[in-house]
Amino acid sequence: MTIPFRPATARANATPVTSLTLVVPCYNEELRLRADSFLAFVDETPRVHVLFVNDGSRDGTLTRLQQLAEARPAQISVLDLPRNGGKAEAVRAGLKHALDQGAQMVAYWDADLATPLELVEDFLRVADRNPMLEVVFGSRRRMLGHQVVRTLPRRAVSRICAMLARMAIGLPVADTQCGAKLLRSTPAVQAAVAQPFTAGWLFDVELFARIARLGGKANTRFYELPLSEWHEIPGSKVSASAIAKSGLRMLRLIAELRLTRAAPVLSTNVTDFRKAA
Secondary structure, three states, rough: EEEOOOOOOOOOOOOOOOOOEEEEEOOOOOOOOOOOOOOOOOHOHHHHHEEEEEEOOOHHHHHHHHHHHHHHOOOOOEEEEEOOOOOOHHHHHHHHHHHOOOOEEEEEEOOOOOOOOOHHHHEEEEEEEHHOOEEEEEOOOOOOOOOOEOOOOHHHHHHHHHHHHHHHHHHHHOOOOHHHEEEOOOOOHHHHHHOOOOOHHHHHHHHHHHHHHHHOOHHHHEEEOOEEEOOOOOOOOOOOHHHHHHHHHEEEHHHHHHHHOOOOOOOOHHHHHHHHO
C-alpha cells in the first residue's frame, strides 16, 4: 500500500530550488523512530519531501509512519512493502518510487538519524553548486572539529568495505557504508535502481558500481562529503554473518565487473542493463 506521493510545498517567499525526496527505510522502528525530529525537519526544509519505506515491519512502525504522513501530508508519504525484503530492497524501492514520481534529486537516510537531518542541507548545497555531480555521499572521517563517534569494530568493517568499493568502481573512496547519500535523477541513476541489488548489506557499493559503469568519467560524478557530525546508534539489525555473506557476494560481483569492464554503452533499458551487469 502506498500513501499517495505529494510534492513538497514551498513557502511563498522561497526561491525556486531543486526538490529532493528523502527515502527513509524502516524495519521495526516503532520504539526508535524520532517523530518530532522528522516533523521539525520538514517544517524547516520545504524543498524536501520525506518518503518513509515500511519494510514489512512486524511491530507498530507502519501506524507511526501513517500518523506522520497525516500530520504533514504535503511533505511526508509512506511506501508500504508488505513483506520484509531487507534494507537494500527497501532503499531501492523507495528511490525508484521517488524517481518514477518525478523527483529531481533523491537521497536515502538511516531512520536512526546517526547522521542528523540538519546535514541534509550540506548535501543539497554541494549538489546545487555542482550540477554535474550524480552522487554525494557522506564520509565519517575522523577530522579535527568533527563530531564523529564510531567504535573500533565499525571502523574496521568500514575500511574493508571501502577497499571493496575501490576495487569495484576504481575510485579512492574512503567510506561507502554511511547511511546518508544523495543522488541526482539521471539516466544512469534511474537504470542503477531499476532492478534488485545482489550484494546484500553492501548494496551501497553495488549501487556505486552500477552508476559508475553506466555513465561518463566517474571521478567527475561522485563527491565524498566529510560529515561534521555522526553518532553510532545502538540496536543495529545487521549481523556479523550478514556482513560476511555480503562480502563474499561483493567479491563475486567485482570479478564479474572486471570480466565485463569493456562493456556497456549507457542504456536506460532494464534488459540491456542486465546484459551489461
